[in-house]
Amino acid sequence: MKRLVLISLTCLSFIQAHAENTIKVIDSQGSPIANAMVMQVPMVGATLDISDSGYPPHGVENQANAAFTQFTNEQGEATFTAYSGQQVRIRVRFPDHQDSTHILSPDQNLSVTLQPITDPLKLAESRPANTWLAKLDLGGDDMLKKHYVMQCGFCHQQGSHFFRRPRPEENWHEVIYRMVGYGSRLHDEAQEKLPSLLFNGYKTLYENPEQVPSATPWEPYLQQTKVTEWPLGDAFSQMHDLLYHSNGLVYVGDNLQDRLYEVDPKTGKYVVYKLKREDTDKHGGLMSKRLTSFPKHEAFSGIHSFAESPKDGHIFITTSYQQRLVEFDPVNKTFINHKMEEGYYPHTVRVDQQDNVWFTMALSNQVALFNRSTQAFTMFDLPNRGLRETLTVNGMGVILKLMEWGLPLANWFSIDEKSTGVPLPYGIDITPNGDIWFARLHADSIGKIDAKTHEITIYDTPFVGPRRLRSDSKGNLWIAAFPESMIVKFDPKTETFSNYPLPVHPLGSETPYSLNVDKARDQVWVNGNTSDALYRFDINSESWSHYPLPKRVTFTRDVEFAPNGDVYTSNSSFPSWHIEDAQPTLIRVQPNALTNEAKTEMSISQHHSPLNASKAQEKGAP
Numbered sequence: 323m324k325r326l327v328l329i330s331l332t333c334l335s336f337i338q339a340h341a342e343n344t345i346k347v348i349d350s351q352g353s354p355i356a357n358a359m360v361m362q363v364p365m366v367g368a369t370l371d372i373s374d375s376g377y378p379p380h381g382v383e384n385q386a387n388a389a390f391t392q393f394t395n396e397q398g399e400a401t402f403t404a405y406s407g408q409q410v411r412i413r414v415r416f417p418d419h420q421d422s423t424h425i426l427s428p429d430q431n432l433s434v435t436l437q438p439i440t441d442p443l444k445l446a447e448s449r450p451a452n453t454w455l456a457k458l459d460l461g462g463d464d465m466l467k468k469h470y471v472m473q474c475g476f477c478h479q480q481g482s483h484f485f486r487r488p489r490p491e492e493n494w495h496e497v498i499y500r501m502v503g504y505g506s507r508l509h510d511e512a513q514e515k516l517p518s519l520l521f522n523g524y525k526t527l528y529e530n531p532e533q534v535p536s537a538t539p540w541e542p543y544l545q546q547t548k549v550t551e552w553p554l555g556d557a558f559s560q561m562h563d564l565l566y567h568s569n570g571l572v573y574v575g576d577n578l579q580d581r582l583y584e585v586d587p588k589t590g591k592y593v594v595y596k597l598k599r600e601d602t603d604k605h606g607g608l609m610s611k612r613l614t615s616f617p618k619h620e621a622f623s624g625i626h627s628f629a630e631s632p633k634d635g636h637i638f639i640t641t642s643y644q645q646r647l648v649e650f651d652p653v654n655k656t657f658i659n660h661k662m663e664e665g666y667y668p669h670t671v672r673v674d675q676q677d678n679v680w681f682t683m684a685l686s687n688q689v690a691l692f693n694r695s696t697q698a699f700t701m702f703d704l705p706n707r708g709l710r711e712t713l714t715v716n717g718m719g720v721i722l723k724l725m726e727w728g729l730p731l732a733n734w735f736s737i738d739e740k741s742t743g744v745p746l747p748y749g750i751d752i753t754p755n756g757d758i759w760f761a762r763l764h765a766d767s768i769g770k771i772d773a774k775t776h777e778i779t780i781y782d783t784p785f786v787g788p789r790r791l792r793s794d795s796k797g798n799l800w801i802a803a804f805p806e807s808m809i810v811k812f813d814p815k816t817e818t819f820s821n822y823p824l825p826v827h828p829l830g831s832e833t834p835y836s837l838n839v840d841k842a843r844d845q846v847w848v849n850g851n852t853s854d855a856l857y858r859f860d861i862n863s864e865s866w867s868h869y870p871l872p873k874r875v876t877f878t879r880d881v882e883f884a885p886n887g888d889v890y891t892s893n894s895s896f897p898s899w900h901i902e903d904a905q906p907t908l909i910r911v912q913p914n915a916l917t918n919e920a921k922t923e924m925s926i927s928q929h930h931s932p933l934n935a936s937k938a939q940e941k942g943a944p
Contacts, residue, residue, distance in 0.1 A: 343402045344431045347394050347414055354398025355436060357540040358416040361872050362402045363389040365409040365425060375620065376556055377581060378594040381655065386552035386590040389907075391872045392916070393544040415872075417537055418445060446531035447486065450874070452852035453534050454481035456831035458523045466512060468805040469739070472763075472787045473508040474501060475833050476804070477896040479852050482875045484900055488525040491517045503732050504612060507741040507764060538827045538853060538868050548915035549872055551893075552590055554583050557904040558618040561892040564908065565628035566882035568635055569652060574892050574908055575625035575639065578616070582625065582639070582650065585908055587888075597623050597641070597648065598657035607643025608666065608722050616897070623648070627670045627880075631694075633677040638692075640668035640681050647671075647679065647692055647699075662699050665690055666718050670750045670790065672758075674773075680758050682747035685722075687715045689747060689760055689771060702771060704747060704762070705780055707740070714743030740764070749790030749836070753797040753814065761788040761801060768801065768812065784819055785810060790836040790880075792846075794861065800839055800846050807832040809848055809859065825866040826853050838881040840889075847889055849878040856881070856891065856911060869911055874902040878909070888912050 347358045367387030371378055378384045392400040402410075407428045414422045419436040426432055439445040446454070458481065460467045474480055494517035502508055508516070527533055554561055555576050562577040574583040580599075585592040603622045604610050613619055624643035631638065639648040647668060649658040662668075665688050671681035679692040683701070691700040706712040714721070725731050735743075745765035752758055756773030768788055769780045787804040791812075794800060799812040807830045808823040826832040834857075837848040846859040850868075854876040858867040871878075877895035884890070889911040898906045912918075 342404075342406055342429050343410065343412070343426055345394070345400050345402075345412055345414065346431075346433045347398045347400075347416070348433065348435050350435060350437055352435075354394070354396070355416055356394055356396045356398060357542060357544050358394040358398070358400075358414055358436070359391060359540070359870065359872065360394060360400040360402075361389055361391045361413045361415075362404060363387065363411050363413075364405050365411055374596075376558075377579060378592075380596045381593060383591055383593050386554065386585070386592055388590045389551045389553075389872065391549040391551070393540070393547060395545050396542075417540060418448065443528070443531040446527070446534035447483070449534060449537050450853045450855075451479040451481035451485075452826060452831040452833075452850075453537050453828065454486060454524075454527060455852055456481075456535065456828040457527060457533050458520075459526065460516070460519045460523060466515065468786050469509065469512055470516060471833055472805040473506045473512075474498075475851070476506075476835070477501075477504070478900050479875055479877055479895070480833075481852060482900060484875075485524060486528060488521065488528055491521040494518075494520050499733060500615065502737075503615075503730060505732070507737055507744060509737045509739045509741070511739075513737075535828050538825070538855070538870075540870060541868065543867060543913075544869070546914050546917045547869065548912040549869075550587075550910040550912075551872060551907040552585060552587075552592070553905045553907050554585070554592065554892075555579065555581075555898070555906050557897070557899040558616075559898055559906050560896045561894045561898075561906045561908070562625065563627045563880045563894075564882055564890060564892045565630060565637060566884055566890055567630055567637070567652060570884075571652070572882070572890055572908060573628060573637060573650075573652075575628065577625055577642075577894075578613075578619040578621050578896075580620050580623050580625055583908075584652070587884075587890075587910060595650070595655060595657075597625060597639075598659055599623075600659060603644070604726075607641075608645070608726065609643055610726050612725070626668065627681070629671045629673045629679065631673050631677055631679075632675060633694075638671055638673060638679045638681075640671045642667050642669065642684070644668075647681070647690075660692060660697070660699075662690070665699075665701055666722065669748060672750055672752050674752045674756060674758075676756075680750060680752065682750050682760055684746050684748065685718050685744065687711075687745050687747060687762075689750065689758065702776065702778065704745070704760075704769065704778065707742060707745060707765060711743050711745065749788070749792075749802070751792045751799070753793040753799070754795065755797060757814070759791060759793070759799055761791050763787055763789055763804070768799065770814070781812070781817065783810070785821070789834075792837060792839045794839045794844065794846075795841040800837055802834040802837045802848065804833055804835060807834070809834060809837055809846060822859060822864070824848065824850065824857055825868060826850065826855075826857075832857075835878065836880050838883065840883045840887070842883075842885070843887060847881045847883075849881060849891065851877050856889065858913070867913075869913070871909060871911075873907070875900050877901070887914070 368385035560577040580597045623641035626640045637650040645662040647660040665683040667685040669682040669684040741764035746763040748763045749761040758771040789804040791801040811820040844861040848857040878891040882890040
């Protein structure tokens with residue numbers, strides 16, 4: 323009998339230890355608010371060692387102060403089990419309501435009454451960027467707006483809090499000039515038209531905020547979701563791409579500071595490794611003058627994209643500012659720089675099953691192959707769209723050298739509507755049969771390199787701006803149509819395209835930067851860059867889910883998966899001071915976390931219940 327009591331008390335203590343802060347959210351009428359977003363962060367977290375120019379030194383372990391987010395259930399409640407015995411800050415958020423922030427003592431519960439926002443301008447200001455972008459009038463020119471979205475929305479949001487207040491037309495001219503210098507391919511006519519259109523468009527919305535529509539509603543399935551954020555870097559970082567490694571760690575690259583973050587999602591501990599520099603490396607690399615107006619950066623290489631070798635787990639990293647492929651050994655924590663003799667702007671990278679490394683070369687219109695066995699590079703020249711493009715691509719080395727000397731050629735050269743001269747090979751992936759597929763953002767095309775013959779085939783896309791693409795388990799290609807607010811499936815067997823608009827409100831107002839396919843679950847996860855969200859598309863049922871993320875002005879560029887279905891992305895706006903609280907983060911979304919936890923706790927409870935203990939005794943179990 324004593325044994326039964328002991329087991330029952332153990333079960334009770336287990337339940338009590340996991341019930342720390344319960345938050346109940348109600349409206350002004352006293353009714354519970356379901357699907358409200360509740361965030362918990364520690365008031366006093368771990369002390370970071372940031373003695374290396376404001377960043378952790380190379381190879382030194384740090385502890386991230388994670389933020390945990392849940393959504394309230396039908397009773398308006400959310401319970402947190404993190405930060406036991408610590409004082410925490412709670413922030414409650416719900417569409418079209420005022421945020422509510424509170425400081426709680428350990429194990430303290432809280433009831434929060436959310437007040438609706440009644441001021442029309444404040445109401446509009448609380449909504450995500452896509453709601454403003456949807457109503458931004460650029461003279462009724464649909465193609466100009468798509469071009470504007472594609473060329474002015476790939477570093478940061480359009481329609482965010484930084485763009486909503488009227489600014490002088492002259493200021494728009496200055497902004498556009500600077501952005502073209504950074505790499506935007508805004509065509510000549512758009513550069514002339516947009517300053518006055520943007521001035522009038524945002525002024526109209528600011529003075530008539532009731533025109534800004536409501537955003538995508540938050541649905542009940544969010545009640546099973548947990549979101550964890552680990553702050554990495556600072557307001558001058560850009561956490562560009564990431565990789566979930568087979569060792570269970572997540573690797574995130576700071577493009578502006580040449581630092582690789584190795585994060586353990588089980589503990590929140592992380593280590594930073596600085597990329598290896600060569601004696602000849604210059605600040606800013608081959609585009610040393612590109613970021614001269616940016617206040618702080620240590621970019622010599624420009625860490626960009628990641629892929630893991632299926633053979634030994636080594637990580638291959640493209641560095642956009644160098645003619646270089648970087649190899650990182652996650653066991654020995656060492657870098658190897660593989661120098662290329664040709665090609666410019668290594669971009670997105672994948673590794674095939676034969677352990678060959680494939681990546682796009684964005685400025686030289688090529689796809690590169692690195693053979694690990696021979697340590698040799700092979701360049702595949704992609705078709706140019708005419709004589710002018712041939713001359714530009716072939717002369718890219720001279721152009722970059724002149725820009726390195728300080729000549730503002732990006733602003734001097736004429737840019738047409740087709741971005742002739744810069745087709746921009748971008749995303750790349752490998753289908754199960756070994757074929758290599760790529761997207762060319764400015765050429766409105768995708769292409770295939772045959773795995774056996776290496777023959778190149780180009781397919782024009784019936785949509786604008788194919789950015790990144792991924793293969794599913796059946797060999798279909800899923801493509802992010804960046805300025806079109808949709809993803810597109812391409813069937814290589816029938817050579818047909820199928821469109822799937824994102825379920826964003828207002829319709830057509832999203833800019834999906836990238837996507838990835840969870841092959842084990844037949845799901846496509848999409849980066850929603852102007853709605854502060856991720857989107858999930860179930861391939862078999864052709865149904866969508868929308869996952870709002872905790873920070874306003876969230877801008878993500880890639881998606882990765884853990885074997886258990888956890889989804890990872892990084893908050894990577896350029897510049898990062900656009901992000902709410904100016905802090906970039908590694909983000910984990912667990913779509914069914916609370917469901918799985920409930921099953922686990924029920925299993926534990928049943929296993930340790932007096933009834934089960936009695937049955938175990940009857941069977942003679944210890």
